[in-house]
Amino acid sequence: MSSTTNYILGVYDDEDEVLHAVSAVKAKGIKIEDVYTPFPIHGLDVAVGHARTRLPIAAFMFGSLGMICALALISYTMVFDWPMIIGGKDFFALPNWIPVTFEGTVLFTAFGLVTTFCISNNLYPGNKAEPLDLRITDDKFVMAINVDKNKVSATDIKKALKDSGAIEVNTK
């Protein structure tokens, strides 16, 4: 958050109120920057208007990559680089390789997914970003509206927030 941004913050103390307030405020033609909450609220991202995340696609791709890498490593070592007859089986003993291939798939999926998640949300150790209101990580729900991105006047925004049930309206 750059310090020059002009925010109006509506503070709510109930998850259902903030969820209804989002639709009420939007109905007045006000663009909401984001809503900050202490815990996930189902349907809030849809109400605010965020696009559905593509993380599952990333997870699938990392999983496939893991599977291919595991199979490639095992085939290279067991079939091409140093083939050995083990238990009288073929060099290419696919059923025996399923456990390691599975673990490789899971490992790549988990680390790829979490890394993608952190990058897409700009989460990294040493990130000094702080919530717009310190009570967000405790018990308050904060709707942030960027005045510069809205055609509606600041006074009207504040009124809309108050009307929708905000217990406080602050600026930042």
Next chain:
Amino acid sequence: MSHVVSPIREKLVTGGKSYSDVTHDICKQVEGEPTKEWKIAFGISALVFIYGAYCLFYTWWQGIGVWGLNKTVGWAWDITNFVWWVGIGHAGTLISAVLLLFRQKWRTSINRSAEAMTIFAVLCAASFILAHMGRPWLAHWALPLPNAFGSLWVNFNSPLVWDVFAISTYLSVSLLFWYMGLVPDLATIRDRATSKGRKFWYGLFSLGWTGSSKTWARYEYMSLILAGISTPLVLSVHTIVSMDFATSVIPGWHTTIFPPYFVAGAIFSGFAMVQTLLLITRVVFKLEDYITIEHIEMMNIVVTVTGSVVGIAYLTEFFIAWYSGVEYESYAFINRATGPYWWAYWMMMTCNVISPQLFWSKAIRTNLLVSFFLSIVVNVGMWFERFVIIVTSLHRDYLPSSWAMFSPTMYDIGDYIFSFGLFFTLFFLFAKFLPVVNMAEVKSVMKGVSSNFPAKKAKAAKKSDEE
């Protein structure tokens, strides 16, 4: 939010807590000075750890000849302890992943400490893997690394190599899942911090979390996918551990029932260990409103179900040993129950098959003292199960002249003590420096499950339901 909770459900958070009370109650442990009870408990664990570390160091220095192994019994306490700890390490991920997929809300108060316990248990298990190699500094030989022998690779057809991959994947994925669950709660501590040091450290690990609805939406998806991949992962781990035995040709080990039987046993012992720790934690940290009798009862029900599965597996093994008509197989089982290790076998049967059946009585499964006692009994039984499987199958082999008994030395015992020291030292450090209950998740299920939720909010919830 979905507030559709049946009115006959027990409340999962009692005492009329508000969101802010949750934050306060859980952060109190992290922010306050360590209590006297904590210092005493931590001191004892650290002493046990130091004594155990000496024994383990001596084992590494001298080699595994200091153990009581002999030519006939080549695996005993080392692998028993390994399987026991890995089994215990199944509950955390099961609670956080499987119960998340099943949308079990009672999971939220206990998943954090159960996952921490999982990670520490797997570390304890790893200490036995390293020790039983004899030359732990060559442990990397189990990995497929290019080497000085013309790239002689590891054998990917061997269950022992599968185990290396399974355990290391399980440890790292569990750690990742646990850490990602911690991030929002670390941010809570960061935002409450009054000292610079705390603000820095919790700020560093909370990765700049702001609580944005966009981040939360992605976070929910990420948790769901992690749960989805952790569920088969957790089942694969003990399946592969069981294959270390099942793919051998030793009578008593060579059985196809091992994978499901080991997984059930793992969940059984893991839940019992979570129960033991929770019953201590809720009293020491005064978390009775978060870890309620309802939670204890749910855990006991899982213990009964998995204990019964294990009981059926024991009986099936016996039946198949007779039905197969293989005399070596039959002898292995008759020897277990009536041979020189009969006491270990009947210890296992009593602790694992009979004792969990007591939980059919509601009075017993909601009694804290009895639950605590039985949770320890279950883990004693599960240790004996692994001892029985490993030692009684080995000690009388095909050649009667080589029949032998196993007796542990002080280093067998000392290395086992080491794992307890490690486990409890890590657990007490966790309980002091990290929030023991997942605050964000508890808050997210409080409406509808918390008793006497402040009237204003209840009204708002009602209003939203009508709309």
